[in-house]
Amino acid sequence: MFSPKFDELVQRLRILPGVGPKSAQRIALQLLARNRTGAQALAHALNDAVLHIQHCTVCRSLAESDICDICASPQRDQTLLCVVESAADVAAIEHSGGFRGRYFVLGGHLSPLDGIGPDEIGIPLLMSRLKAEPIEELILATNATVEGQATAHYLQAAWQSLSQLESTAVNGRKMPLKITRIAQGVPQGGELEYVDSHTLSQALQYRLTVR
């Protein structure tokens, strides 16, 4: 519209999730009219993040150094390992404050049709961690979607066949490793009338005894 560099900026802004051509133009105009300093700071932060943030070599989450803060922390319970699909899930669980163990980020879920197999989601690294570290419980916290469930099932099966292959005891620990799956049910504040039927049937199936 106004100049080639303006059009370039509008085009580039469209990589942001949910930003179409109209919002991209609105954002570009707003930044140029009202927040040029902010736009430059954002440019700097983007560059800096891309250049310096890599994947943690232990858990595959995001980190500026080889090992992320969570993996490096002696405060975290080394006997608990929580497997999630993405770094965003790590952020969500950390935000909930309900977990003091460590993580493993798959970086996706199994999707054979898209060429995403065990190697792509880091299963070999996960298995070697399960063998080498004093992990007592593996929490499968993949999404409650069909793909997430399938990935959780695969992980469970993979660990079982690996532990049978190697010996009855891996790393001196008695098998099997305890494997758990995050609970499914009615979300906090959920009104039964509006909860989908699959969630409701799961909530009934996994009901807890209260007294």
Next chain:
Amino acid sequence: MFSPKFDELVQRLRILPGVGPKSAQRIALQLLARNRTGAQALAHALNDAVLHIQHCTVCRSLAESDICDICASPQRDQTLLCVVESAADVAAIEHSGGFRGRYFVLGGHLSPLDGIGPDEIGIPLLMSRLKAEPIEELILATNATVEGQATAHYLQAAWQSLSQLESTAVNGRKMPLKITRIAQGVPQGGELEYVDSHTLSQALQYRLTVR
């Protein structure tokens, strides 16, 4: 969350309109996980735009050179000048394809309480253009808001008092200059039932004779 540079990026992303802490984190994670090249290109485009896009010295719209493409174009009707509040309005009118004249961008509207007076919205430059250029019609296309209407009224009054002060003829043209205001009424596709009552009363008041 993951590292200082990640937090910095999340913070900087919040300058984008409509982006709160949650979306900022989601955007940062998505860019780092799936589109690092895009993020770097965006950083480059932001920097480039801020450094090279300035205001056109004639119309105050955005331009990479001193004079924007519209002001520099001999194709545009020099007798028509359309006054708008922002460069976004220029983009919207250009997109509509309904105007072949030139523009003047106020960069806001009069707002005495915020210290935005005639000088801040470029009235002196507009008046000197009206005196120096062969403009025959001044189209007041400020927003149909209270502030936009007030600014349009002010512009009309300012030109009238200026032309009375100077002489009966400014730049050899007979006064008064034709001053128009964009039409207000029911928008295309608007159903009367859902149009607000002020718009409806305007649409009735300014009804057109069709035969």
